[in-house]
Amino acid sequence: MRDKSANPVRSIPGIFLERNPIARTTEHRADIDGLRGIAISAVVACHINLPFSAGGFVGVDIFFVISGFLITRLLADEYDAHGRIGLADFYARRVRRLLPALLLVVAATLVAGFLWLLPDEQVALARSAIMALLFAANIHFWTVGTGYFEPASTLLPLQHLWTLGVEEQFYLLWPLAFAGTAALARRRNRPVLPALRLLLIAAVAASLALAIVQGPSRAAFFLLPARAWELGAGCLLAMAPPLSAARARWLAPLGVTAILLAILVYDAHTPFPSFRAALPVVGSVALIAAGGADPRGAVPRLLSQRWIAGLGKVSYGWYLWHWPLLAFVRIQWGGGIHVVRDTGLVLLALLLAIIMYHRVEMPIRERRVAGFGDTTRSLASGGALLVAGLALAAALWVWAARPSPAGSLMAQYRAARSGAVRDFPFCNDPAPCASGAPAGGPALLLWGDSHAAQLGHALDLAGRQASIHILTRTEPGCAPGGSPLGVRRGDPRWMACAAFEHRVRAELAGLRGHRNLRTLLFAGGWDARQAGWERQLAADVDAARRLGLRVIIARDVPLHSRDVLRCTVRRGADSCAEPRAAIERRAAAVDRALDEIATQRPDVRLWSPLDRLCPHDRCPAAIDGRLLYRNQGHLTLDGSAYLAPALQPVIG
Structure with a gap:
């Protein structure tokens, strides 16, 4: 899954943050990296059918909460510092953080598809790549009709990118809603923070109600409206009052218990998401809140351990690489899960993720690459990468449509x-x-x-x-x-x-x-x-x-x-x-x-x-x-x- 840290390095106290003490803690949080490590490990273990990991798909829900929390902290910090949201700067940061790694994996997947897939499989791959690069992979896989838990989904090399579609749509809408609500509140001489909280509470309630009404349907699983409440839960946490250290000490174990229970009890037959997603969502909220209030607590210190926090730092790349590797091997070998073989594949994906983190993600994120040195160049380079990726996908589609000799x-x-x-x-x-x-x-x-x-x-x-x-x-x-x-x-x-x-x-x-x-x-x-x-x-x-x-x-x-x-x-x-x-x-x-x-x-x-x-x-x-x-x-x-x-x- 995506590494979403991009934590702000400083905060200038102002009206917004004075009323929102929890958002002052803007230093890098190793315990959140550790929570990412737990989430990606659960997802990967579920995908290769390791014992006691049937519900590991809830790692996606954990990532949604983390995304909502961190993105809202970034927006709050910028608003407090400048009294406005610089949308161009925000999207440039998202480009640097997400797009180069995504384009690299999608391009590699398209090349592999050219070498190893059959024509109809190449067309399906090209379509999914195009929709993924248009930030609509979740909409594509919803319309295709292949459910996440169906055996056929294990043979779709880019199906995992549906989660990026959900989050990219959130990244597009939430900063606009944040900036618009803040501007409206100030124009009417109203406090900004209560207005934002009210907006979020209404959105979370409506989204959760929709998820429950839709039940375990493909629309509820893949589309943003029924998933928005999970991201919104993280947003609300970023605007919540501070938690006392005493409460954090008992809240953290409850959060761990909720997440582990979901991983151990849920499986492919569990009607999901509906209200059942509340278990990993509430558990994630509890752990993030406890880590912010009592960083020296036993659970936050465990999550901050170097090895698990390290997995969290490369979680985005690991998520991107592991599924295409599994899918291509399963396609070549006729489908099915082989634990030993698949374990080797996800370890290879981890190695690729580590290399990509140090050679691609960090240099671009830290603006050490000329094409990403500032906002304008980042947006221009991101646009060029998208065009190149779309062209590569279109080329595969055209190649797949070539005629074959009659009777062959x-x-x-x-x-x-x-x-x-x-x-x-x-x-x-x-x-x-x-x-x-x-x-x-x-x-x-x-x-x-x-x-x-x-x-x-x-x-x-x-x-x-x-x-x-x-x-x-x-x-x-x-x-x-x-x-x-x-x-x-x-x-x-x-x-x-x-x-x-x-x-x-x-x-x-x-x-x-x-x-x-x-x-x-x-x-x-x-x-x-x-x-x-x-x-x-x-x-x-x-x-x-x-x-x-x-x-x-x-x-x-x-x-x-x-x-x-x-x-x-x-x-x-x-x-x-x-x-x-x-x-x-x-x-x-x-x-x-x-x-x-x-x-x-x-x-x-x-x-x-x-x-x-x-x-x-x-x-x-x-x-x-x-x-x-x-x-x-x-x-x-x-x-x-x-x-x-x-x-x-x-x-x-």
Whole structure:
């Protein structure tokens, strides 16, 4: 995470600070460096899955509090010294402190992406880099839809920069609000400090309320409005009355306890942030306040130890470097966490951070580099660096869009990655979505989610051969009998699936009478963790049988342990094949439930694609030079077509 010390070295007593004694303590605080060390260590430990660190992501919340506190101290000190806020000077300091290191890491990541990533991965990296350099990485990852705790996020080399987006937006807004509120208070002959406190209390209350209302949503996690109260808590502390040493002695242990409790108890399944972020936030406020009131206390002295304060000083660089290193290695090795390997990577990131701190950060921060000698040159150099970074990202984007030779493996890869919606369109409209043989003869209805939609091309080919008219009802994430995994009842996605399934059930009788519907094929990506899906599927099967429909249930296509498409392009098809036994073990719980449904209803037929896709006890990634999968468990157009001969006798 970012090293945010930039502590002012002096303070000229004046009206503001006379009413705010805590802000007089403007000397460098080693205990805050130590708190940074705790925060970055927790974040890194969480990212490599070390024991007892599942809640280490709360280190980000600790950094938010520190940012609010230190930035407000800087603003208060400048206002007290000059009676105004020099915005140009403020932003020049932010440029010197943050931008060169950020640009260095982003540029290195883009170069690595050019060397090692596949075209669609390069495009995604370029987009995230551009948004990060525009101070909107958090907005980008919110719109992309990949949650922080989802496995796919571990393969996004710049996702960690969402935190910088939150803080950079805070740096943009808070100095303006500070200066505006102070000017308004003085114009009306009102005290400045109470006006600022009132503004902060209102903002913190509104932001906390929004965080609680939004709950554990992506918007609450990534965006500033629901995170502002954490930064605001640090701002309020910077304007708080002084704390007595006696109170600091018992407040500091409570702060440590709160932070450790969050790290030990929280995990990826904890609904976060919401009100639960209050635990690390309040703990951080307590530690900062106690360290300012009683620097010689046991906890502040522990946090001020050289080794832990040293980690805090390089925390910004360590945060910047560790995630891209982890992401690139996981991409190359097919994802997943390997504690020993990843520990080595984060130690390498620490080494890079130390070098960058001494060779890049400190010389620029101390204005020993000509291009950053004063405010004007700092802002100009920062602008030039941003333009260079944006140009590099744009160049990678253009390179990724270059065409591939027709029929090549890369051309197949591009088609598979970009053609899912085109190749397997969802059909959830009441108007018939038809394929196969012309209407008039017997019809089959395919009902399911994306795992059903991928059978559409195979059914079209098989239906033409078997003289069967194919109707389709598919909706993403809505497997028959189950709501999307992890979606709560009443959630918009749950409601959409419920409405889709209700609509299909309602039209079955009409299709039976007017479209000559004779067969219903259920298919889906069922998950054994979905409670009660098998009971609802059995009920839908029985309802179809009562209408006189023949029922077929399709088992799912192989679910591989990695993204088969990317693995094949990087390592070759032979290296990415998996034993059929491993595929069957992953599907065992779902297959047992399907077996039970079919066993209790002898007229229901089960069909499995495994005999076709997994010959000779192996599940290959490609057959006859054609790629079968477009990710971990969805077929390409060629893969779907390969199933047509196996489906034809089943539907005929």
